[in-house]
Protein backbone atom coordinates (compact mmCIF):
# COMPACT_ATOMS: atom_id res chain seq x y z
CA UNK A 381 0.00 0.00 0.00
CA UNK A 382 1.05 3.57 -0.57
CA UNK A 383 0.87 6.40 1.97
CA UNK A 384 1.70 10.02 1.18
CA UNK A 385 2.43 12.66 3.80
CA UNK A 386 3.40 16.28 3.64
CA UNK A 387 6.45 17.47 5.48
CA UNK A 388 9.00 20.23 5.24
CA UNK A 389 12.78 20.49 5.13
CA UNK A 390 15.18 23.40 5.25
CA UNK A 391 17.29 24.71 2.41
CA UNK A 392 19.52 27.53 3.59
CA UNK A 393 17.19 29.31 5.94
CA UNK A 394 13.97 28.71 4.10
CA UNK A 395 11.49 25.88 4.23
CA UNK A 396 10.86 23.57 1.28
CA UNK A 397 7.63 21.62 1.15
CA UNK A 398 8.56 17.96 1.00
CA UNK A 399 6.42 14.97 0.17
CA UNK A 400 7.11 11.72 2.00
CA UNK A 401 5.85 8.75 -0.03
CA UNK A 402 5.95 5.38 1.67
CA UNK A 403 5.29 2.18 -0.24
CA UNK A 404 5.02 -1.15 1.53
CA UNK A 405 4.74 -4.22 -0.72
CA UNK A 406 5.22 -7.92 -0.29
CA UNK A 407 8.69 -9.07 -0.91
CA UNK A 408 12.08 -9.60 0.56
CA UNK A 409 12.34 -7.49 3.75
CA UNK A 410 14.05 -4.28 2.82
CA UNK A 411 13.89 -0.65 3.97
CA UNK A 412 15.21 2.00 1.64
CA UNK A 413 15.03 5.80 1.57
CA UNK A 414 15.52 7.49 -1.80
CA UNK A 415 15.36 11.07 -3.08
CA UNK A 416 18.63 12.75 -2.20
CA UNK A 417 18.71 11.96 1.46
CA UNK A 418 21.82 12.85 3.40
CA UNK A 419 23.28 10.59 6.06
CA UNK A 420 21.08 12.00 8.80
CA UNK A 421 18.00 11.07 6.81
CA UNK A 422 19.42 7.57 6.31
CA UNK A 423 19.99 7.27 10.05
CA UNK A 424 16.36 8.07 10.34
CA UNK A 425 15.77 4.46 9.29
CA UNK A 426 17.29 3.15 12.51
CA UNK A 427 15.43 5.60 14.71
CA UNK A 428 12.13 4.84 13.03
CA UNK A 429 12.73 1.11 13.39
CA UNK A 430 13.44 1.42 17.13
CA UNK A 431 10.68 3.94 17.84
CA UNK A 432 8.06 1.76 16.17
CA UNK A 433 9.28 -1.36 17.98
CA UNK A 434 9.32 0.33 21.37
CA UNK A 435 5.75 1.54 21.02
CA UNK A 436 3.92 -1.63 20.20
CA UNK A 437 4.17 -1.25 16.43
CA UNK A 438 6.49 -3.03 14.10
CA UNK A 439 8.52 -2.41 11.03
CA UNK A 440 6.75 -4.66 8.52
CA UNK A 441 8.87 -7.54 7.23
CA UNK A 442 8.19 -6.44 3.65
CA UNK A 443 9.69 -4.21 1.02
CA UNK A 444 9.54 -0.64 2.33
CA UNK A 445 10.48 2.20 0.02
CA UNK A 446 10.43 5.79 1.19
CA UNK A 447 10.67 8.42 -1.53
CA UNK A 448 11.35 12.03 -0.65
CA UNK A 449 10.19 14.57 -3.22
CA UNK A 450 11.21 16.88 -4.81
CA UNK A 451 14.29 14.76 -5.44
CA UNK A 452 16.33 17.69 -6.71
CA UNK A 453 16.55 19.30 -3.30
CA UNK A 454 18.98 17.99 -0.71
CA UNK A 455 17.17 16.94 2.47
CA UNK A 456 19.11 17.44 5.66
CA UNK A 457 18.59 16.26 9.16
CA UNK A 458 16.22 14.14 11.15
CA UNK A 459 13.14 16.29 10.67
CA UNK A 460 11.50 13.62 8.48
CA UNK A 461 11.53 10.85 11.15
CA UNK A 462 7.97 11.41 12.26
CA UNK A 463 6.32 11.57 8.82
CA UNK A 464 8.30 8.50 7.74
CA UNK A 465 7.11 6.58 10.82
CA UNK A 466 3.48 7.62 10.30
CA UNK A 467 3.75 6.75 6.60
CA UNK A 468 4.96 3.26 7.42
CA UNK A 469 2.15 2.73 9.90
CA UNK A 470 -0.43 3.83 7.34
CA UNK A 471 1.07 2.01 4.36
CA UNK A 472 1.30 -1.25 6.29
CA UNK A 473 -2.25 -0.97 7.59
CA UNK A 474 -1.25 -0.69 11.25
CA UNK A 475 -3.34 2.46 11.46
CA UNK A 476 -6.22 3.39 9.15
CA UNK A 477 -5.72 6.23 6.70
CA UNK A 478 -6.45 9.36 8.71
CA UNK A 479 -8.31 12.28 7.12
CA UNK A 480 -6.46 14.44 9.65
CA UNK A 481 -3.22 13.90 7.79
CA UNK A 482 -4.56 14.99 4.42
CA UNK A 483 -3.66 18.66 4.46
CA UNK A 484 -1.27 18.54 7.37
CA UNK A 485 2.46 19.15 7.43
CA UNK A 486 4.24 16.81 9.84
CA UNK A 487 7.79 17.39 11.11
CA UNK A 488 9.86 16.03 13.98
CA UNK A 489 12.76 13.88 15.06
CA UNK A 490 12.18 10.59 16.88
CA UNK A 491 14.10 9.26 19.82
CA UNK A 492 14.56 5.50 20.00
CA UNK A 493 11.84 5.26 22.61
CA UNK A 494 9.39 7.24 20.48
CA UNK A 495 9.64 10.72 21.96
CA UNK A 496 9.33 13.55 19.45
CA UNK A 497 12.34 15.80 19.67
CA UNK A 498 12.62 19.46 18.63
CA UNK A 499 14.15 20.33 15.26
CA UNK A 500 15.73 23.44 13.76
CA UNK A 501 13.97 25.77 11.38
CA UNK A 502 10.35 25.16 12.38
CA UNK A 503 9.49 28.84 11.95
CA UNK A 504 10.61 28.75 8.32
CA UNK A 505 8.73 25.51 7.79
CA UNK A 506 5.57 27.05 9.23
CA UNK A 507 5.90 30.00 6.87
CA UNK A 508 6.30 27.63 3.93
CA UNK A 509 3.31 25.53 5.02
CA UNK A 510 1.14 28.62 5.17
CA UNK A 511 2.40 29.93 1.82
CA UNK A 512 1.41 26.64 0.25
CA UNK A 513 -2.11 27.00 1.56
CA UNK A 514 -1.80 24.29 4.21
CA UNK A 515 -3.55 25.07 7.45
CA UNK A 516 -2.51 22.39 9.96
CA UNK A 517 0.99 21.52 11.11
CA UNK A 518 2.18 18.86 13.56
CA UNK A 519 5.39 19.92 15.30
CA UNK A 520 7.47 18.79 18.28
CA UNK A 521 6.00 20.31 21.44
CA UNK A 522 9.17 22.34 22.12
CA UNK A 523 8.80 24.00 18.72
CA UNK A 524 5.08 24.76 19.05
CA UNK A 525 5.46 28.40 20.09
CA UNK A 526 7.51 29.42 17.07
CA UNK A 527 5.17 27.69 14.61
CA UNK A 528 2.19 29.31 16.31
CA UNK A 529 3.66 32.71 15.51
CA UNK A 530 2.35 32.17 11.99
CA UNK A 531 -1.24 33.28 11.88
CA UNK A 532 -3.93 31.13 10.30
CA UNK A 533 -1.95 27.98 10.97
CA UNK A 534 -3.33 25.42 13.42
CA UNK A 535 -0.34 24.01 15.27
CA UNK A 536 -0.63 20.57 16.88
CA UNK A 537 2.14 20.05 19.44
CA UNK A 538 3.16 16.40 19.76
CA UNK A 539 5.34 14.89 22.50
CA UNK A 540 5.41 11.21 21.53
CA UNK A 541 4.71 9.01 18.55
CA UNK A 542 2.01 7.25 20.57
CA UNK A 543 0.24 10.53 21.32
CA UNK A 544 0.41 11.51 17.67
CA UNK A 545 -1.01 8.20 16.48
CA UNK A 546 -3.91 8.67 18.90
CA UNK A 547 -4.48 12.13 17.39
CA UNK A 548 -4.53 10.64 13.88
CA UNK A 549 -7.22 8.25 15.11
CA UNK A 550 -9.40 11.05 16.45
CA UNK A 551 -8.22 11.97 19.94
CA UNK A 552 -7.87 15.73 20.44
CA UNK A 553 -4.67 17.64 21.12
CA UNK A 554 -5.06 21.25 22.20
CA UNK A 555 -3.57 23.43 19.41
CA UNK A 556 -0.72 25.73 20.44
CA UNK A 557 -1.69 29.34 21.08
CA UNK A 558 0.27 32.21 19.61
CA UNK A 559 2.30 33.98 22.26
CA UNK A 560 0.95 37.28 23.51
CA UNK A 561 2.63 40.12 21.67
CA UNK A 562 5.25 41.43 24.04
CA UNK A 563 7.31 44.56 23.76
CA UNK A 564 10.75 44.17 22.15
CA UNK A 565 13.33 42.82 24.55
CA UNK A 566 16.19 45.29 24.97
CA UNK A 567 17.32 43.77 28.26
CA UNK A 568 20.51 42.34 26.78
CA UNK A 569 21.82 45.81 25.87
CA UNK A 570 23.82 48.07 28.15
CA UNK A 571 21.86 51.28 28.76
CA UNK A 572 23.55 54.46 27.63
CA UNK A 573 22.83 56.01 31.04
CA UNK A 574 25.25 53.54 32.65
CA UNK A 575 28.16 54.97 30.66
CA UNK A 576 29.64 57.98 32.46
CA UNK A 577 31.08 60.84 30.48
CA UNK A 578 31.93 59.99 26.84
CA UNK A 579 29.45 62.55 25.51
CA UNK A 580 31.16 62.73 22.13
CA UNK A 581 31.32 58.96 21.72
CA UNK A 582 27.67 58.62 22.73
CA UNK A 583 26.71 61.20 20.15
CA UNK A 584 28.69 59.26 17.54
CA UNK A 585 26.74 56.10 18.44
CA UNK A 586 23.47 57.96 18.05
CA UNK A 587 24.44 59.15 14.57
CA UNK A 588 25.61 55.64 13.64
CA UNK A 589 22.37 54.05 14.81
CA UNK A 590 20.24 56.69 13.08
CA UNK A 591 21.80 56.38 9.64
CA UNK A 592 23.07 52.78 9.77
CA UNK A 593 26.67 53.99 9.63
CA UNK A 594 29.54 51.63 10.44
CA UNK A 595 31.61 52.88 13.34
CA UNK A 596 35.11 52.35 14.68
CA UNK A 597 35.91 53.30 18.26
CA UNK A 598 39.50 54.00 19.21
CA UNK A 599 40.75 54.53 22.72
CA UNK A 600 42.99 53.30 25.52
CA UNK A 601 42.21 50.18 27.59
CA UNK A 602 39.30 50.48 29.99
CA UNK A 603 37.85 53.64 28.45
CA UNK A 604 34.52 51.96 27.79
CA UNK A 605 34.66 50.92 24.11
CA UNK A 606 33.21 47.47 24.70
CA UNK A 607 30.58 48.93 26.99
CA UNK A 608 29.58 51.56 24.43
CA UNK A 609 29.29 48.99 21.63
CA UNK A 610 26.88 47.01 23.78
CA UNK A 611 24.65 50.09 23.86
CA UNK A 612 24.16 50.35 20.08
CA UNK A 613 21.24 47.92 19.53
CA UNK A 614 19.40 49.70 22.35
CA UNK A 615 19.54 52.90 20.30
CA UNK A 616 17.97 51.26 17.27
CA UNK A 617 14.18 51.07 16.80
CA UNK A 618 12.47 47.69 17.21
CA UNK A 619 12.42 45.45 14.15
CA UNK A 620 9.41 45.74 11.88
CA UNK A 621 7.19 42.65 11.71
CA UNK A 622 8.78 41.56 8.44
CA UNK A 623 12.31 42.07 9.80
CA UNK A 624 11.47 40.23 13.02
CA UNK A 625 10.20 37.26 11.05
CA UNK A 626 13.27 37.17 8.82
CA UNK A 627 15.75 37.48 11.70
CA UNK A 628 13.84 34.90 13.75
CA UNK A 629 14.01 32.44 10.85
CA UNK A 630 17.80 32.71 10.88
CA UNK A 631 17.86 32.08 14.63
CA UNK A 632 15.44 29.19 14.28
CA UNK A 633 17.60 27.52 11.63
CA UNK A 634 20.67 28.06 13.82
CA UNK A 635 18.81 26.46 16.74
CA UNK A 636 19.01 29.68 18.76
CA UNK A 637 15.38 30.71 19.08
CA UNK A 638 14.78 30.58 22.83
CA UNK A 639 11.41 29.21 23.93
CA UNK A 640 10.11 29.93 20.46
CA UNK A 641 10.18 33.65 21.17
CA UNK A 642 10.56 35.75 18.04
CA UNK A 643 13.45 38.20 17.90
CA UNK A 644 11.90 41.65 17.92
CA UNK A 645 14.80 43.90 19.01
CA UNK A 646 17.89 44.45 16.82
CA UNK A 647 20.33 41.62 17.51
CA UNK A 648 23.88 42.13 18.78
CA UNK A 649 26.65 39.68 17.93
CA UNK A 650 30.26 39.91 19.03
CA UNK A 651 32.29 37.00 17.70
CA UNK A 652 35.72 36.56 19.25
CA UNK A 653 38.69 37.25 16.99
CA UNK A 654 39.66 33.59 17.22
CA UNK A 655 36.27 32.45 15.83
CA UNK A 656 36.44 30.26 12.72
CA UNK A 657 35.63 31.62 9.31
CA UNK A 658 32.61 29.30 9.10
CA UNK A 659 31.43 30.52 12.48
CA UNK A 660 31.53 34.10 11.29
CA UNK A 661 30.16 33.89 7.75
CA UNK A 662 28.20 30.65 8.06
CA UNK A 663 28.98 27.16 6.91
CA UNK A 664 29.12 23.53 7.87
CA UNK A 665 28.16 20.51 5.79
CA UNK A 666 24.57 21.55 6.28
CA UNK A 667 25.10 25.31 5.94
CA UNK A 668 23.98 27.27 8.95
CA UNK A 669 23.91 31.03 9.33
CA UNK A 670 27.06 32.55 10.79
CA UNK A 671 27.54 35.54 13.05
CA UNK A 672 27.08 38.03 10.23
CA UNK A 673 23.63 36.61 9.51
CA UNK A 674 22.72 36.38 13.17
CA UNK A 675 23.53 40.11 13.23
CA UNK A 676 21.07 40.76 10.37
CA UNK A 677 19.18 44.04 10.98
CA UNK A 678 21.30 44.53 14.08
CA UNK A 679 24.91 45.04 15.11
CA UNK A 680 28.03 43.01 14.36
CA UNK A 681 30.67 44.03 16.88
CA UNK A 682 34.30 43.19 16.20
CA UNK A 683 36.07 43.95 19.45
CA UNK A 684 39.89 44.19 19.34
CA UNK A 685 39.48 44.68 15.60
CA UNK A 686 43.20 44.50 14.66
CA UNK A 687 43.35 40.98 16.11
CA UNK A 688 40.95 39.61 13.50
CA UNK A 689 42.58 37.63 10.75
CA UNK A 690 42.83 39.22 7.34
CA UNK A 691 40.80 36.44 5.67
CA UNK A 692 37.91 37.05 8.06
CA UNK A 693 37.94 40.76 7.31
CA UNK A 694 38.14 40.07 3.58
CA UNK A 695 35.00 37.93 3.48
CA UNK A 696 32.99 40.68 5.09
CA UNK A 697 33.28 42.74 1.93
CA UNK A 698 30.58 41.08 -0.12
CA UNK A 699 27.94 41.02 2.63
CA UNK A 700 28.75 44.61 3.58
CA UNK A 701 28.06 45.67 0.04
CA UNK A 702 25.15 43.42 -0.82
CA UNK A 703 23.45 42.60 2.45
CA UNK A 704 23.69 38.86 2.05
CA UNK A 705 26.25 36.07 1.87
CA UNK A 706 26.43 33.11 -0.49
CA UNK A 707 27.72 29.78 0.73
CA UNK A 708 28.55 27.35 -2.05
CA UNK A 709 28.31 23.60 -1.67
CA UNK A 710 28.85 20.82 -4.21
CA UNK A 711 25.16 20.34 -4.90
CA UNK A 712 23.77 23.76 -4.23
CA UNK A 713 24.58 27.21 -3.02
CA UNK A 714 22.79 28.88 -0.19
CA UNK A 715 22.08 32.51 0.46
CA UNK A 716 21.72 33.98 3.91
CA UNK A 717 20.74 37.59 4.60
CA UNK A 718 23.44 39.62 6.38
CA UNK A 719 22.70 43.33 6.54
CA UNK A 720 24.27 44.63 9.72
CA UNK A 721 25.78 47.72 11.24
CA UNK A 722 29.47 47.05 11.78
CA UNK A 723 30.91 48.35 15.03
CA UNK A 724 34.59 47.83 15.69
CA UNK A 725 36.87 48.75 18.56
CA UNK A 726 40.63 49.13 18.73
CA UNK A 727 43.36 50.53 20.90
CA UNK A 728 45.50 53.24 19.28
CA UNK A 729 48.57 50.96 19.41
CA UNK A 730 49.58 47.53 20.79
CA UNK A 731 50.19 48.82 24.33
CA UNK A 732 47.10 51.00 24.13
CA UNK A 733 48.50 54.37 25.15
CA UNK A 734 49.80 55.97 21.96
CA UNK A 735 48.77 59.61 21.85
CA UNK A 736 46.79 59.28 25.09
CA UNK A 737 46.88 62.26 27.44
CA UNK A 738 48.94 61.31 30.46
CA UNK A 739 49.70 57.84 29.08
CA UNK A 740 53.11 56.55 28.11
CA UNK A 741 53.32 54.41 25.00
CA UNK A 742 55.94 51.68 25.22
CA UNK A 743 55.66 50.55 21.58
CA UNK A 744 58.41 51.01 19.01
CA UNK A 745 57.58 53.15 15.95
CA UNK A 746 57.68 49.94 13.91
CA UNK A 747 55.09 48.27 16.12
CA UNK A 748 52.83 51.29 15.91
CA UNK A 749 53.16 51.41 12.12
CA UNK A 750 52.35 47.72 11.78
CA UNK A 751 49.32 48.05 14.01
CA UNK A 752 48.23 51.12 12.12
CA UNK A 753 48.40 49.24 8.83
CA UNK A 754 45.83 46.81 10.18
CA UNK A 755 43.49 49.74 10.69
CA UNK A 756 43.27 50.36 6.98
CA UNK A 757 42.15 48.40 3.99
CA UNK A 758 38.89 47.36 2.41
CA UNK A 759 36.67 47.22 5.48
CA UNK A 760 37.98 50.33 7.14
CA UNK A 761 37.14 52.10 3.89
CA UNK A 762 33.55 51.31 4.70
CA UNK A 763 33.64 52.87 8.14
CA UNK A 764 31.74 56.16 8.15
CA UNK A 765 32.45 57.19 11.71
CA UNK A 766 35.75 57.12 13.59
CA UNK A 767 34.99 57.81 17.22
CA UNK A 768 37.57 58.84 19.75
CA UNK A 769 36.94 57.20 23.14
CA UNK A 770 39.36 58.85 25.57
CA UNK A 771 39.99 57.66 29.09
CA UNK A 772 37.34 58.90 31.52
CA UNK A 773 38.42 61.07 34.40
CA UNK A 774 37.82 59.96 37.95
CA UNK A 775 35.47 62.90 38.52
CA UNK A 776 33.33 61.86 35.57
CA UNK A 777 33.16 58.28 36.81
CA UNK A 778 31.97 59.47 40.21
CA UNK A 779 29.33 61.73 38.71
CA UNK A 780 25.88 61.07 40.09
CA UNK A 781 23.86 63.12 37.69
CA UNK A 782 21.50 61.05 35.59
CA UNK A 783 22.61 60.71 31.98
CA UNK A 784 20.23 60.29 29.07
CA UNK A 785 18.81 56.77 28.72
CA UNK A 786 18.88 54.64 25.58
CA UNK A 787 15.10 54.85 25.31
CA UNK A 788 15.25 58.64 24.96
CA UNK A 789 17.94 58.51 22.28
CA UNK A 790 16.01 55.75 20.49
CA UNK A 791 13.08 58.14 20.05
CA UNK A 792 15.32 60.62 18.23
CA UNK A 793 16.77 57.84 16.11
CA UNK A 794 13.27 56.69 15.25
CA UNK A 795 12.31 60.18 14.09
CA UNK A 796 15.49 60.44 11.99
CA UNK A 797 14.78 57.08 10.42
CA UNK A 798 11.26 58.14 9.60
CA UNK A 799 12.66 61.09 7.61
CA UNK A 800 14.97 58.69 5.77
CA UNK A 801 12.11 56.32 5.06
CA UNK A 802 10.08 59.07 3.40
CA UNK A 803 13.07 59.97 1.25
CA UNK A 804 14.65 56.59 0.51
CA UNK A 805 12.05 53.92 1.26
CA UNK A 806 13.66 50.91 2.88
CA UNK A 807 17.20 52.27 2.73
CA UNK A 808 19.13 54.11 5.38
CA UNK A 809 21.42 57.05 4.65
CA UNK A 810 24.51 54.82 4.86
CA UNK A 811 23.17 52.75 1.95
CA UNK A 812 22.62 55.65 -0.46
CA UNK A 813 24.30 55.24 -3.83
CA UNK A 814 26.23 58.09 -5.43
CA UNK A 815 23.22 59.27 -7.37
CA UNK A 816 21.16 59.49 -4.20
CA UNK A 817 23.95 61.30 -2.42
CA UNK A 818 24.03 63.86 -5.22
CA UNK A 819 20.28 64.26 -5.02
CA UNK A 820 19.75 64.39 -1.27
CA UNK A 821 22.98 65.86 0.09
CA UNK A 822 23.20 69.22 -1.60
CA UNK A 823 25.25 71.82 0.26
CA UNK A 824 25.11 75.58 0.41
CA UNK A 825 28.26 77.45 -0.55
CA UNK A 826 29.45 77.93 3.05
CA UNK A 827 29.29 74.18 3.73
CA UNK A 828 30.88 73.43 0.39
CA UNK A 829 33.81 75.63 1.26
CA UNK A 830 34.17 74.14 4.73
CA UNK A 831 34.30 70.69 3.17
CA UNK A 832 36.87 71.70 0.58
CA UNK A 833 39.20 73.15 3.21
CA UNK A 834 38.89 70.12 5.45
CA UNK A 835 39.70 67.78 2.62
CA UNK A 836 42.99 69.39 1.96
CA UNK A 837 43.81 69.57 5.65
CA UNK A 838 42.81 65.99 6.50
CA UNK A 839 44.00 64.56 3.18
CA UNK A 840 40.81 62.57 2.76
CA UNK A 841 40.03 60.34 -0.21
CA UNK A 842 37.29 60.74 -2.78
CA UNK A 843 35.44 57.89 -1.15
CA UNK A 844 35.58 59.70 2.16
CA UNK A 845 33.78 62.60 0.47
CA UNK A 846 30.65 60.51 -0.15
CA UNK A 847 30.79 59.23 3.43
CA UNK A 848 31.05 62.65 4.99
CA UNK A 849 28.00 63.75 3.00
CA UNK A 850 25.99 60.72 4.09
CA UNK A 851 26.85 61.26 7.74
CA UNK A 852 26.02 64.96 7.40
CA UNK A 853 22.65 63.92 5.96
CA UNK A 854 22.00 61.75 9.05
CA UNK A 855 23.02 64.54 11.42
CA UNK A 856 20.61 66.89 9.66
CA UNK A 857 17.90 64.22 9.90
CA UNK A 858 18.48 63.94 13.64
CA UNK A 859 18.07 67.69 13.88
CA UNK A 860 14.93 67.57 11.77
CA UNK A 861 16.51 69.66 9.00
CA UNK A 862 15.59 69.01 5.40
CA UNK A 863 18.66 70.94 4.19
CA UNK A 864 22.14 70.06 5.41
CA UNK A 865 23.67 72.95 7.38
CA UNK A 866 27.35 73.75 7.75
CA UNK A 867 27.27 72.60 11.38
CA UNK A 868 26.15 69.17 10.15
CA UNK A 869 29.10 69.04 7.77
CA UNK A 870 31.46 70.15 10.54
CA UNK A 871 30.27 67.37 12.83
CA UNK A 872 30.48 64.77 10.05
CA UNK A 873 34.05 65.88 9.38
CA UNK A 874 34.91 65.49 13.05
CA UNK A 875 34.22 61.76 12.68
CA UNK A 876 36.99 61.47 10.13
CA UNK A 877 39.67 63.53 11.79
CA UNK A 878 41.31 60.44 13.25
CA UNK A 879 41.49 58.77 9.91
CA UNK A 880 44.06 61.06 8.34
CA UNK A 881 47.75 60.48 8.97
CA UNK A 882 47.67 63.31 11.51
CA UNK A 883 46.29 60.89 14.03
CA UNK A 884 49.56 59.04 14.27
Ligand SMILES: Nc1ncnc2c1ncn2[C@@H]1O[C@H](COP(=O)(O)OP(=O)(O)OP(=O)(O)O)[C@@H](O)[C@H]1O
Nearest residue numbers: 574575576577578600601602603604605606607772
Ligand atom coordinates in the same frame (compact mmCIF):
# COMPACT_ATOMS: atom_id res chain seq x y z
N1 LIG B 1 32.64 55.62 30.77
C1 LIG B 1 32.44 54.65 31.67
N2 LIG B 1 31.41 54.70 32.53
C2 LIG B 1 31.21 53.72 33.42
N3 LIG B 1 31.97 52.64 33.53
C3 LIG B 1 33.02 52.51 32.70
C4 LIG B 1 33.30 53.50 31.73
N4 LIG B 1 34.38 53.12 31.03
C5 LIG B 1 34.76 51.94 31.55
N5 LIG B 1 33.94 51.57 32.54
C6 LIG B 1 34.07 50.36 33.36
O1 LIG B 1 35.26 49.71 32.99
C7 LIG B 1 35.00 48.43 32.47
C8 LIG B 1 35.87 48.22 31.26
O2 LIG B 1 35.37 48.95 30.17
P1 LIG B 1 35.42 48.41 28.71
O3 LIG B 1 35.62 46.94 28.73
O4 LIG B 1 34.24 48.88 27.99
O5 LIG B 1 36.72 49.11 28.20
P2 LIG B 1 37.44 48.97 26.80
O6 LIG B 1 37.61 50.35 26.29
O7 LIG B 1 36.68 48.03 25.97
O8 LIG B 1 38.83 48.40 27.24
P3 LIG B 1 39.85 47.44 26.40
O9 LIG B 1 40.54 48.31 25.42
O10 LIG B 1 40.76 46.94 27.47
O11 LIG B 1 39.02 46.39 25.78
C9 LIG B 1 33.55 48.39 32.16
O12 LIG B 1 33.01 47.13 32.35
C10 LIG B 1 32.96 49.38 33.11
O13 LIG B 1 32.64 48.74 34.33
Ligand SMILES: [Mg+2]
Nearest residue numbers: 605606683725
Ligand atom coordinates in the same frame (compact mmCIF):
# COMPACT_ATOMS: atom_id res chain seq x y z
MG1 LIG C 1 37.16 46.17 25.25
Ligand SMILES: [Zn+2]
Nearest residue numbers: 729731741743
Ligand atom coordinates in the same frame (compact mmCIF):
# COMPACT_ATOMS: atom_id res chain seq x y z
ZN1 LIG D 1 51.84 51.81 22.50
